[in-house]
Amino acid sequence: MSLLTIDDLTVTFGDFTALDHVTLSLDEGDLLFLIGPNGAGKTTLIDTITGRTRPTSGTLTFDGRPLHGMAEHHIVRAGIGRTFQTSVVFEHLTVADNVDLAASHHLRPWQLLRRRRALPEAVTHILERVGLTERLHDRAGTLSHGQRQWLEIAMLLAQRPRLLLLDEPVAGMNTDERTRTGELLTEIATDHTIIVIEHDMDFLRRYAHQVVVLHEGAVLTRGDLATVQSDPRVQEVYLGRTPSEATT
Amino acid sequence: MTHTSTVPAPPVSRAASLGRRLRGPAVFVALLAAALLVVPVVLEPFRLNLLAQYLCYAIVALGIALAWGRGGMLTLGHGVYFGLGAYAMAMHLTLARAAQDPLDPDGLPSFMVWSGLSELPWFWVPFASPAVAVVAAVLVPGAVAALLGWSVFRQRVRGAYFAILNQALAAAFVLLLVGQQHLTGGSNGLTDFPVFAGHSLYTPTAQTTLYVLTVLVLAGLYLLLRHITRSRFGTLLIAIRDGEDRVRHLGYDPTWAKTLAYALSAMAAGIGGALFVPIMGIISPSLIGVIPSIMMVLAVAIGGRYSLAGAALGAVLMNAAQTTFSEHFAGTWTYLQGALFVVVIALAPAGLAGLAGQVRQALHHRRAHVTHTSHGSPR
Known part of the structure; x- marks a missing residue:
């Protein structure tokens, strides 16, 4: 059974149609790359899945449960986590506190009020996994751009979601950081279901297997990267050039 | 917790880290001892009474530091909660006086008699009991704030809108008090409180006792709020302050957390x-x-809204300054206060407490720089 089913989803903002009858389903364990030109509706799709934007029509079903009308925090608790395009971390909190907070959302209010002892093992483990152990006590505001993205992924993992939605995780990273992120992503994908929005062609070539192309709010095609790349419609809309030019 | 041991500790010696850990408690105990043992002996009764008043404002400041400094809720109407607590107590003290007064028939407060009331209004009746008054002074502000907070935070009202709403609440509360003179004493308020629970309040001993009580309440509340700010709830409040929408996507509902912080803050007031x-x-x-x-709020801004101690200190200093300056040159104080506020907002947004931190950070930077260069030198 599919983990996430998007059926005939439409989102409009006034006259503008951000998502146009999108139908998409995702099985447990999938790693799906979502690509498309600017304004194709990629982020809107993630916003709608996570309750940030309300659908105009259509349905979203996660693990057999309709997501319609659920508040953002209930969607997180149901098992869907996300990162943001402009990695949003809490700059005044330490790296450890950022992850610890993300890991504690299931606690009851009185448990949150209790005195804190050592960091939970899960938190230190996740920090090790993303390679931020040495920055544990530093304020998140002092991290480099790449480290902030990893911190956001660490926060996401700490929520223990079943479905992860990553919005441009390698944007602004240098080559080494991209490689590290790609490896991290591959590792996480072994036991998570993931949707990644990514523009970077080189990154896609190395890590993407399944690709969905969005264009003007609609699903243009879905398939492995080679198939998608050779699709003339994709070359035209996504790469913005005629098929004869698009040799890469 | 085996993994915690793999975490590299900050490079400080054990003794130094212990010393740093004990410094806060040592300062706290020393201040408390001085406030309880030295100050009442040294200060004349008039000054002691003034200091006790400032400490009452320091208690309010602690609450504002929690709601505003931590939770980002600029509460420009804390006078309402201060007032609710004050009126609850004043109503009891008024009834206690009336009960003793041979001139007041049926124990009716004199302002009610002048307003033509012949019977005590129903909501005054429970306040004959000192216990009810004390409990109401804490719970009524808490309940009003919880109700207001929950209904507005749920609608995601925040920032300037929340501040203006609070301000309007303060204005409305005053209108209500003034307008209902026969029930509230009107713009004269309530005054002349000779007795509480059978004890005279006009003796120096009573005033010293009240001062000691205020110091203890302030210290206790400081410890309680310090615990709260250091718990995960405190971390959550900072996160909500800095990115409420992001917090929702971490799986938290900011509404209850903000409501709780706001209600606690109102209870302190x-x-x-x-x-x-x-x-x-x-x-x-x-x-x-x-x-x-x-x-x-101004006092908290000047003392430092991110620090509980700073906020409390700000309240004491600002009120002390107000008394001192208005004793000597009455007119100038308002301008000076305004100027001080501008200076603090412009140069030290974290207030006096933040200033200490800024200096420490600057020193730390220099020290780190020095150690760094000494490491770099050839051996």
Whole structure:
């Protein structure tokens, strides 16, 4: 059974149609790359899945449960986590506190009020996994751009979601950081279901297997990267050039 | 917790880290001992009474530091909660006086008699009991704040809108008090409180006792709020302050967390108000309206809203300065206060407490620089 089913989803903002009858389903364990030109509706799709934007029509079903009308925090608790395009971390909190907070959302209010002892093992483990152990006590505001993205992924993992939605995780990273992120992503994908929005062609070539192309709010095609790349419609809309030019 | 041991500790020696850990508690105990043992002996009764008043405002400041400094809720109407606590206590003290007064028939407060009332209004009746008054002084502000907070935070009202709403609440509360003179004493407020639970309040011993009580309440509340700010709830409040929408996507509902912090903050103000009344001997709408509400926030801004101790200190200093300056040159103080506020906002947004941190950070930077270069030198 599919983990996430998007059926005939439409989102409009006034006259503008951000998502146009999108139908998409995702099985447990999938790693799906979502690509498309600017304004194709990629982020809107993630916003709608996570309750940030309300659908105009259509349905979203996660693990057999309709997501319609659920508040953002209930969607997180149901098992869907996300990162943001402009990695949003809490700059005044330490790296450890950022992850610890993300890991504690299931606690009851009185448990949150209790005195804190050592960091939970899960938190230190996740920090090790993303390679931020040495920055544990530093304020998140002092991290480099790449480290902030990893911190956001660490926060996401700490929520223990079943479905992860990553919005441009390698944007602004240098080559080494991209490689590290790609490896991290591959590792996480072994036991998570993931949707990644990514523009970077080189990154896609190395890590993407399944690709969905969005264009003007609609699903243009879905398939492995080679198939998608050779699709003339994709070359035209996504790469913005005629098929004869698009040799890469 | 085997993994915690793999975490590299900050490079400080054990003794130094222990010393640093004990410094806070040592300062706290020393201040408390001085406030309880030295100050009452040294200060004349008039000054001790003034200090006790400032400490009441310090209690309010602690609450504002929690709601505003931690939770980002700019509460420009804390005079209302201070007032609710104060009036709860004042109502009891008024009834206690009336019960003793041979001139008041049926124990009816004199302002009610003059307003033509022949019977005590129903909501005054429970306040004949000192226990009810004390409990109400804490719970009524808490309940009002919880109700208001929950309904507005749920609608995602925040920032300037929330501040204006608070301000309007303060204005409305004053209008209500002034308008219902037969029930509230009107703009004169309630005054003349000779007795509490059978003890005279006009003796020096009573005033010293009230001062000691205020110090203890302030210290206790400081410890409680310090615990809260250091818990995960405190971390959550900072996260909500810095990115409420992001917090939702971490799986938290900011509504209840903000409501709780706001209600706690209101309860602190209520406690401050309840202690203020027997110390000051009067409560009136002019002490709790829009301007006093702003003054309370101003003191916290100057002392340092991110630090509980800073906020409390700010309240004491600002009120002390107000007394000192208005004793000597009455007119200038308002301008000086305004100027001080501008200077703090421009140069030290974290207030006096933040100033200490800024200096420490600058020193630390220099020290780190020095050690760094010494490491780099050839051996």
